[in-house]
Amino acid sequence: MPTFAAMLRASSWARALAPADLTRVEAETVTRVCPAGALVCRKGEAVEAWIGVVDGLVKMTNVSAEGKPTSFVGVGSGGWFGEGSLLKDEPRRYDIVALRESVIAYMPRPTFMWLLETSMPFNRFLLTQLNERLGQFIGMVEHDRLLGPDARLARCLASMFNPHLYPGVGPSLPISQEEIAQLAGLSRQRANQALQRLEQAGLLRIEYGGVTVTDLDGLRRYED
Secondary structure, three states, X not given: OOOHHHHHHOOHHHHOOOHHHHXXXXXXXXXXXXXXXXXXXXXXXXXXXXXXXXXXXXXXXXXXXXXXXXXXXXEEOOOEEOHHHXXXXXXXXXXXEEOOOXXXXXXXXXXXXXXXXXXXXXXXXXXXXXXXXXXXXXXXXXXHHHOOHHHHXXXXXXXXOOOOOOOOOOOEEOXXXXXXXXXXXXXXXXXXXXXXXXXXXXXXXXXXXXXXXXXXXXXXXXXX
């Protein structure tokens, strides 16, 4: 299982830190294991940490006033989130739920702000992160309004392979069909049908406990 130290070594901004500064980041960041279904963080709470997925998969979700749940995006191994709420200093606007047992890192606000004030590579990373996340959410709105369910699921899967947002994700994604359905906003049965069509198109392989993407560009371009 990947460790937080290994996650940092794989991060361009962390590799640019002086050894003493890297040691400080490691010492001040705490990790905990969140079982499947557990809340990683809760909507409405004060945002006191930048959060990273050392290992696992979590989803950003919300519930409407009528009680209807909506999943926005999944965050896989190597991904960080919550920098927007930290920068705006506002209460968290969504729940984060572990889709499977996940190791989560919590970098305290003071550590995050210190890096923001002292590290140029960290600032460059955040600019790219925010830009990539903005593009991801604009794409989600576009896909939801213009594409059918098969294409929406294809784009949802493709978004999980963004090398900046999720650097720890390889070609094989350990994700269940139920988890894919939740992230794509489909029923499990409908998600299964979409996956089979994408497999028949030669874009992925359905495997026990996950999927392997064989044509990422094809997934990104797929239309019903």
